Amino acid sequence: MTLEHKDSLFAPDSAPEAEEKVRRGPPNRMNDLPYREWMKFQKSFFRHDSDQRLVDECVTFFTKAVWPDGKRSRTLLIGFPGIETNDYNGRLVEHTPGGSSFADVQSGLETESPELRDFVFVDLRESLNDEAALDQFLADRADVVFGLIRKALIDDRYCGFVVPASRQDGRGFPLAWSVAQAARSHLRLRDEKIGLIEEDGRIYYCLFFQASDDGRPSKSISSSQISVATVDREVPSWVIPRPPPRRPNEILHPAKYPETMVEEFIRLFTQPGDSVFDPMLGTGSTAVAAIRANRNGYGVELSQEFAQIARSRVESSIAESGNLFSDDAAVNGQVFLGDATKLDAIPEMLDLKFDYAITSPPYWSMLSNPGSENQRKRRDSGLRLTYSDAESDVGNIGEYDQFIDVLENVYAGVAAHLKSGGVLTVVVKNVKREHILYALAWDLTERLASPTAQYDYIGNTFWCQDDVGLKPFAIGIHWVSNILHQYCLHFRRK
Ligand SMILES: C[S@@+](CC[C@H](N)C(=O)[O-])C[C@H]1O[C@@H](n2cnc3c(N)ncnc32)[C@H](O)[C@@H]1O
Structure with missing residues (x-):
């Protein structure tokens, strides 16, 4: 069996000039892949079409056939019934297909x-497919299993778990997040790769860890x-929007989301004539999408500059919409300059x-990370790097x-303005800082849908950013994926 998959499941995307740079750089210390193959793996989501490819690509990514000291690499595969193992150019691979327990x-x-x-x-798809199995795993085995894996691995090497996202579709309790947070007791959470299964919209996670200590505390999150x-309603498991290039006034803002995606959610969760709200409106994308869908769009924004951009976009959208609902009522769009942490003021x-709220917060203080390539490009173009210098800016x-x-507080404030049963969608991403993964999306869900909080969790839609180029972070040394999937977390007001 050969490993030459012509059409790899990890879609290609690489820059030739970066390839040059890497060839002249230090030797590849992690695997035997050429630059182009490595880059395919960098993307944090992929369409899954066979377990065989998944296993082949992961084994060849996370190991060298023979290490510089002459030792052949050793891999242990657990589960994955039906796959064939081969010597992967000299690697030693043990396979314990086992049952599913x-x-x-x-x-x-x-x-x-x-x-x-x-x-x-390790393939956990069969054994961890509902809340009862998860709770039992957390209570009886999780600590032993993760401890054994740590012991079985050479320091700093990798392990992976394939876990279902949730019970079905994007809905139900988020099983994979719970597994990831529990494993941090023994292993360092490096990254997630999201496998999209085309035929029925199902998804699962490949969670990758390193045999070292995590920088964040582990948590045991049971289904209760x-x-x-x-x-x-059918909530999509993922969307891959292709937004048009940003217009000059939109580029002034460091991070906006595509109106087409927002419009899709607005149509899913509201009726024409309903009202939609965004407590952190930025350039006004939520209000513009609402107006395009014949809904009223309202929003609050802290920055005078962005509020002004939002106002002018809202005015143009109202003019373009013909200003009419089907029942001839005028469409309304309003932008309030203010602080989302104090909506009462x-x-x-x-x-x-409001009938529905959709919003995206600053992703913690990530914009002040001077090392990011995006930030360098914005600086070179004389564009704004952070949202503002204001103390009340949550970024x-x-x-x-x-x-x-603070974010929990903001969304509690939004709940007070949502009609009962109204939905809140929060668009957010897990973020990395200094090699530590901060699970912003998961932590926020745990807070907003805790049994005593104002919301129930409905599910998640992945926004897969296929329009963003890949960057060769740490290539040849470590796996530092490009996180190109964002979470659109849906909650319903209790
Ligand atoms: C990720 S951006 C939102 C982008 C928006 N969805 C769009 O498409 O243009 C977050 C926004 O939150 C705003 N913000 C930060 N702190 C705020 C606060 N306390 N109150 C209101 N807005 C705030 C920032 O100015 C920024 O425009």
């Missing part, structure tokens, strides 16, 4: 091996800790109630846990 996983790890492994890859509700907001909060507290 955790006992099988545990016994696969407990088999005596005189040598430590370079890569361990997130309150989940179902809605009578905005007089115009007092009597307003200027330095401490992560404080940032989450």
Whole structure:
């Protein structure tokens, strides 16, 4: 069997000039892949078409056939029934297909091996497919299993788990997040890769860890800790929008989301004539999408400059819309300059109630990360790097846990203006800083849908950014994926 997949499941995307740079750089210390093949793996989402390819590509990405000291690499695969293993150009690969129980996983790890492994890859899709199985796993086995994996691995090498996203579609309790947070007790969470399965919209996660200590505390999140509700609408598991290039006034803002995607959610969760709200309106994308869909669009924005851009975009959208609903009522769009942490202090907001809210916060203080290539490009073009210098700008909060507290507070304030049963969608991303993964999307869900909070969790739609070029972060040394999937987390007001 050869490993030459002509059409790899990891879609290609690479820049030739960067290829040159890498060829002249240090030797590849992690695997035997040429630059182009490495870059395919950098993308944080992929369309899955066979387990065989998934296993082949992960084994060849996370190991070298023979390490510089002459040792052949050793991989342990647990689960993945039906795959064929081969010698992968000289690698030693043990496969414990086993059944689907955790006992099988545990016994696969407990088999005596005189040598430590370079890569361990575990398929948990069958054994972890509902909340009851998760709760049992967390109570009885999680700590032992993750501890055994750490012991089985050479320091700093990688392991991966394939876990279903949730019970079905994007809905139900987020099983994979819980597994990831629990494994941090023994392993460092490096990244997630999201496998999209085309035929039925199902998704699963490949969670990758390194055999070292994590910079964040582990958590055991059982199914009783997130309150989940179902809605009578089909919520898409993922979307891959192709937004048009940003117009000059939109580029002034460091991060906006595509109106086409927002419009899709607005149509899903509201009726014509309903009212839509965004507490952090930025350039006004939410209000523009609402107006295009014949809904009223309202928003609050802290920065005078962005509020002004939003106002002018809202005015143009109203003019373009013909200003009419089907029942001849005028479409309304309003932008309030104010602080989302103090919605009560905005007089115009007092009597307003909304049917739906969609919003995207600053992703913690990520914009002040001077090392990012995006930031360098913006600086070179004389564009604004952060949203503002204001103390009340939540993007200027330095401490992560404080940032989450403040966001929780903002969305509690939004709940007071949402009609009962109204939906809130938060568009957000897990972020990395200094090699630590801060699970912003997961942490926020845990807060907003805790049993005592104002919302139930409905599910998630991945916004897969296929229009963003890949960057060769840490190539040849470590896997630092390009996080190109964002979470659109849907909550329903209790
Ligand atoms: C990710 S951006 C939103 C972008 C917007 N969705 C768009 O498409 O243009 C976050 C916005 O939150 C605003 N913001 C930060 N702190 C705020 C606060 N306390 N109150 C209101 N807006 C705030 C920032 O100025 C920024 O425009």
